[in-house]
Amino acid sequence: MFRLVFLLVVGAGFAWSAEPSAFDRWIARQAEIRTLSADFTQSRALRVLRNPVAARGHLWYQAPGNFRWQVGDPPKIIVLRKGADVRVIEPAKKTVKIEALEVGRREAGLMEFPFARSRAELEKRFAVADVKEEGSVCRVKLLPRDTQGFLAGVQLAFNTENLHLLMLEMSFRDGSSVRSEFSNIEVDGKLPAGIFAPDTTGYQVIDASR
Amino acid sequence: MRAVRIALVLALLAFTALGLARISFDVDVFKILPPHLRQAEGLSLFLKHFARSDEMLVTIEAPDADTAARAAEELAAVFEKRPDLVARVTWRPRWETHPAELAELAAYLVLNAPPEKVRAAAERVAPEQIGQTLNETLERLAESVSPAEVMRLAYDPLRFSEAVEGFEKAAQGAPGEFSSEDGTFRVLYLDAAPPLRDYRDAIRWVDAVRAVAEEWNGAGQVVLGFTGEPVFLAEISRGMEADMKVSGVLALTIIAGIFWICYRRLRPLAALVAMLLLTFVFSLAAAGWFLTDLTVLGVGFAAIMIGLSVDYGYLIYQQWSEHGGTVRDLRKRCLPNIFWAASTTAAAFFLLNASSLPGLSQLGNLVGLGVVIGALVMYFLYAPLVARLKWRPPAPSGIAARFWSPPALRAGAWLTGLLVPVLIAGLVVAGGPVIDETTRALRPRFSPANDALDRLSERLSDQNNLLWVLVTGRDEDEVGRRLRELDPVLRHVGGPGSTYTSPEILWPKPENQQANLPVLQALAADSERLQSAIEQAGFAAEAFALTGGVTTEWKRWTRTPVWPSNASSEWLLRRVASRGPDGCVALGLIRPAPDREEALAGLEADGVFVVSWPQLGAELKRTVPREFVWLVSILVGVTLVLLFLGFRRVGDVLLMAGCLLTVFLALAGAMAWLGMEWNFFNMAAILLLLGTGVDYPLHMTLALRGRLGDPREAQITMGKVVFLCALSAAVGFGSISWASNYGLASLGRTCALGLAIDALVVVYLLPAAWRFFRRNA
Numbered sequence: 001m002f003r004l005v006f007l008l009v010v011g012a013g014f015a016w017s018a019e020p021s022a023f024d025r026w027i028a029r030q031a032e033i034r035t036l037s038a039d040f041t042q043s044r045a046l047r048v049l050r051n052p053v054a055a056r057g058h059l060w061y062q063a064p065g066n067f068r069w070q071v072g073d074p075p076k077i078i079v080l081r082k083g084a085d086v087r088v089i090e091p092a093k094k095t096v097k098i099e100a101l102e103v104g105r106r107e108a109g110l111m112e113f114p115f116a117r118s119r120a121e122l123e124k125r126f127a128v129a130d131v132k133e134e135g136s137v138c139r140v141k142l143l144p145r146d147t148q149g150f151l152a153g154v155q156l157a158f159n160t161e162n163l164h165l166l167m168l169e170m171s172f173r174d175g176s177s178v179r180s181e182f183s184n185i186e187v188d189g190k191l192p193a194g195i196f197a198p199d200t201t202g203y204q205v206i207d208a209s210r
Numbered sequence: 211m212r213a214v215r216i217a218l219v220l221a222l223l224a225f226t227a228l229g230l231a232r233i234s235f236d237v238d239v240f241k242i243l244p245p246h247l248r249q250a251e252g253l254s255l256f257l258k259h260f261a262r263s264d265e266m267l268v269t270i271e272a273p274d275a276d277t278a279a280r281a282a283e284e285l286a287a288v289f290e291k292r293p294d295l296v297a298r299v300t301w302r303p304r305w306e307t308h309p310a311e312l313a314e315l316a317a318y319l320v321l322n323a324p325p326e327k328v329r330a331a332a333e334r335v336a337p338e339q340i341g342q343t344l345n346e347t348l349e350r351l352a353e354s355v356s357p358a359e360v361m362r363l364a365y366d367p368l369r370f371s372e373a374v375e376g377f378e379k380a381a382q383g384a385p386g387e388f389s390s391e392d393g394t395f396r397v398l399y400l401d402a403a404p405p406l407r408d409y410r411d412a413i414r415w416v417d418a419v420r421a422v423a424e425e426w427n428g429a430g431q432v433v434l435g436f437t438g439e440p441v442f443l444a445e446i447s448r449g450m451e452a453d454m455k456v457s458g459v460l461a462l463t464i465i466a467g468i469f470w471i472c473y474r475r476l477r478p479l480a481a482l483v484a485m486l487l488l489t490f491v492f493s494l495a496a497a498g499w500f501l502t503d504l505t506v507l508g509v510g511f512a513a514i515m516i517g518l519s520v521d522y523g524y525l526i527y528q529q530w531s532e533h534g535g536t537v538r539d540l541r542k543r544c545l546p547n548i549f550w551a552a553s554t555t556a557a558a559f560f561l562l563n564a565s566s567l568p569g570l571s572q573l574g575n576l577v578g579l580g581v582v583i584g585a586l587v588m589y590f591l592y593a594p595l596v597a598r599l600k601w602r603p604p605a606p607s608g609i610a611a612r613f614w615s616p617p618a619l620r621a622g623a624w625l626t627g628l629l630v631p632v633l634i635a636g637l638v639v640a641g642g643p644v645i646d647e648t649t650r651a652l653r654p655r656f657s658p659a660n661d662a663l664d665r666l667s668e669r670l671s672d673q674n675n676l677l678w679v680l681v682t683g684r685d686e687d688e689v690g691r692r693l694r695e696l697d698p699v700l701r702h703v704g705g706p707g708s709t710y711t712s713p714e715i716l717w718p719k720p721e722n723q724q725a726n727l728p729v730l731q732a733l734a735a736d737s738e739r740l741q742s743a744i745e746q747a748g749f750a751a752e753a754f755a756l757t758g759g760v761t762t763e764w765k766r767w768t769r770t771p772v773w774p775s776n777a778s779s780e781w782l783l784r785r786v787a788s789r790g791p792d793g794c795v796a797l798g799l800i801r802p803a804p805d806r807e808e809a810l811a812g813l814e815a816d817g818v819f820v821v822s823w824p825q826l827g828a829e830l831k832r833t834v835p836r837e838f839v840w841l842v843s844i845l846v847g848v849t850l851v852l853l854f855l856g857f858r859r860v861g862d863v864l865l866m867a868g869c870l871l872t873v874f875l876a877l878a879g880a881m882a883w884l885g886m887e888w889n890f891f892n893m894a895a896i897l898l899l900l901g902t903g904v905d906y907p908l909h910m911t912l913a914l915r916g917r918l919g920d921p922r923e924a925q926i927t928m929g930k931v932v933f934l935c936a937l938s939a940a941v942g943f944g945s946i947s948w949a950s951n952y953g954l955a956s957l958g959r960t961c962a963l964g965l966a967i968d969a970l971v972v973v974y975l976l977p978a979a980w981r982f983f984r985r986n987a
Contacts, residue, residue, distance in 0.1 A: 042353075044351060047364075048365065049348075053351050054352055055349075079355050088355065147276060176360075
């Protein structure tokens with residue numbers, strides 16, 4: 001989940017001419033963002049659950065490659081991307097699990113990275129199945145071209161005026177889905193110092209990056 | 211007397227028939243390698259315990275992932291409709307289609323876990339705790355960022371799996387078993403439906419499966435590959451059969467052709483061919499009594515033996531053509547030559563027994579035996595036939611007369627005199643002899659199965675620097691103890707950055723199982739309460755499916771050690787664990803730091819083998835050349851002693867030794883010019899050339915001594931025999947140059963080249979040198 005958000009946020013170099021659609025403008029906007037901070041509510045629906053379960057958290061992003069996805073406050077899980085590593089920090093267990101970005105992406109099995117460097121590249125991986133504008137909200141439905149993968153589809157919604165991402169939902173072939181709704185979005189604001197370098201002194205480091 | 215003869219013939223027939231009936235093929239490459247080498251022993255164990263003799267791998271390569279996936283599914287469906295051919299086809303993780311089977315593995319992993327963790331898991335589901343446990347699970351399901359964790363918790367809400375460290379990894383199996391990362395390369399695993407009792411069954415099954423697959427792929431939409439044990443067995447056995455037949459028939463045909471060109475007489479030729487066939491049958495039958503399986507090297511014996519045994523036939527016929535006389539006269543004239551030639555040749559081949567390479571020993575025994583039998587057959591059967599039936603050759607043709615005329619002999623001497631230094635110069639100019647340190651000599655020359663396996667390794671996993679870790683023991687306890695002790699040692703010797711995939715998590719731990727079984731069986735008896743609590747916490751009924759399956763397994767097991775046995779578990783375990791009447795073996799993988807492979811391969815611990823094919827090559831390089839130096843020294847000593855005993859003249863013996871030394875230097879130079887490499891098998895050519903190559907100078911020197919007054923005549927008379935013998939022996943060896951086994955083929959080429967050089971040196975240079983030394987003496 002956090003990876004897709006991250007990819008959508010940092011996807012760079014989307015630029016094309018001739019009256020871009022809202023969706024195109026939204027993609028192009030991602031490359032311009034320098035910092036981002038937002039609250040999220042993540043809901044997970046599973047076949048084995050009678051009702052979805054939800055967790056709240058916060059995300060921070062700083063161009064070009066810093067990203068923090070934090071569940072809970074005080075944090076229960078922090079996913080931190082810095083350089084070529086992804087670190088999963090669990091304060092309660094006092095552990096830091098380091099994964100190579102490549103491995104993390106494969107094991108997560110959600111998206112390829114980079115998500116896309118251009119609209120053309122995006123469409124190599126996804127078919128844009130539907131784009132609908134309702135008032136100031138644009139809803140986009142993407143279908144993965146890899147029909148053998150675990151991911152069955154992606155839906156996202158963004159504000160056509162400020163181009164903020166409002167919702168992202170991924171559905172999987174086993175019938176499960178993860179939906180994240182974003183609020184309190186602040187773009188290009190000042191981020192708290194040290195947000196991408198949490199103190200993990202005394203934590204057990206599990207290096208799974210090799 | 212007549213009754214005795216009939217009885218003898220019958221006994222010989224029975225001996226031959228029974229001996230032949232015992233012969234079979236053995237394609238196991240380790241049967242031709244020294245069994246005492248640690249790498250060979252370990253790799254042999256690996257193949258014995260982890261290579262499946264009834265499993266074929268069909269690989270599919272397509273331009274894109276979708277085509278490959280569709281092709282795998284379609285082809286699997288085609289095979290599923292052929293239960294007469296394929297008992298089971300697996301093309302994706304079995305738990306995807308049979309998720310219920312995962313329950314056994316999950317139950318087993320918990321049973322195997324440390325008892326304190328299992329007790330903690332049991333406490334978490336006690337009546338007063340279970341509600342909180344399930345709430346924590348729901349919370350974690352909401353928060354988790356790991357799909358693998360979500361999947362596990364969804365189907366294990368009571369979190370029994372937390373007792374098992376590395377549960378998710380263990381249950382996933384080996385990565386890349388079915389598909390490359392980009393999805394364009396897929397693998398189907400086929401289990402044979404018919405029993406594969408021998409290589410003929412394997413050939414039939416592999417051909418039938420291949421035909422079905424190729425018919426499906428009529429338009430060539432994807433690239434198919436076939437590999438696995440039965441494919442190798444079929445391919446190598448077929449090659450061995452063809453090697454023996456083709457090389458034997460080829461050698462026999464060419465030799466018959468040479469005889470015809472020289473003598474143009476059909477009856478002695480037919481008799482000679484019959485004698486050679488008789489020699490071959492007797493030799494093979496005799497071999498059947500002391501060995502049962504012919505190895506990939508052993509099959510080369512027929513052609514070599516024919517090429518060598520025919521020498522005695524040529525000698526007998528040439529002697530009788532020139533001198534005539536009775537059977538007794540003929541035998542008397544031929545006896546010294548045949549005796550010394552057969553003795554030295556057989557001695558050289560039998561000496562291969564001293565080699566630690568069993569394949570070469572077998573080849574040596576077969577050829578040595580064949581040469582002795584060939585000498586006896588020619589001496590006792592062919593000589594009487596020739597002398598009694600008075601098969602005389604025609605007068606030499608004009609071409610033959612010109613070939614042996616004094617100017618032609620002088621020209622030959624000059625050309626050989628020039629050629630030999632040029633060849634020897636190859637040692638300096640072309641860089642000297644190169645030793646192939648890889649294990650290529652053990653492999654088939656052309657092997658689609660090997661190519662498919664290489665492609666599979668390249669696409670599915672990075673085999674570079676990877677070593678197999680085999681841990682053996684009498685029982686599960688011993689292997690488990692060794693695995694635990696080995697872990698820190700491997701990580702230390704493997705160096706910083708090494709990665710070790712231990713089979714320990716899947717290995718049965720009888721002590722843990724004994725302690726855990728009562729605890730888990732008590733939980734299993736309470737499964738209704740567990741199910742009810744899960745559903746009350748907000749989970750659907752499906753969430754209990756795995757836990758229900760797990761508790762059923764715990765109820766089922768009554769005795770330890772427990773080995774999981776359903777198809778999904780077996781699929782996982784067969785890659786890492788094996789047990790049989792002779793003990794248990796566990797298999798791990800280690801990728802050491804770049805410079806630590808040799809240290810790991812040399813690790814000496816009881817029952818532990820750290821092995822790889824490159825390390826086998828390195829070990830062979832360390833041991834085999836040293837051994838050959840020792841063997842060659844012995845053979846040189848034995849040959850010199852025999853020659854001194856026979857000739858009793860130092861000058862003649864030194865001349866022959868010099869002649870052989872020249873031949874070896876010229877051979878090494880010629881190989882350098884031709885870019886031929888030495889390997890662990892064609893090094894034996896040195897021994898064989900010593901044994902067979904010494905015959906020609908011996909014959910020539912005997913002839914020169916017998917005709918002191920007319921050395922030119924001796925050169926012509928014996929030159930013909932030497933040329934015939936060398937040509938036929940070179941044909942014998944040369945006919946295995948196309949053998950399917952690379953080592954055997956290289957041995958054939960090296961010996962053929964050496965014999966050709968030997969003949970030139972003996973016919974053209976030795977008489978000149980002999981005359982020179984005689985004059986000066």
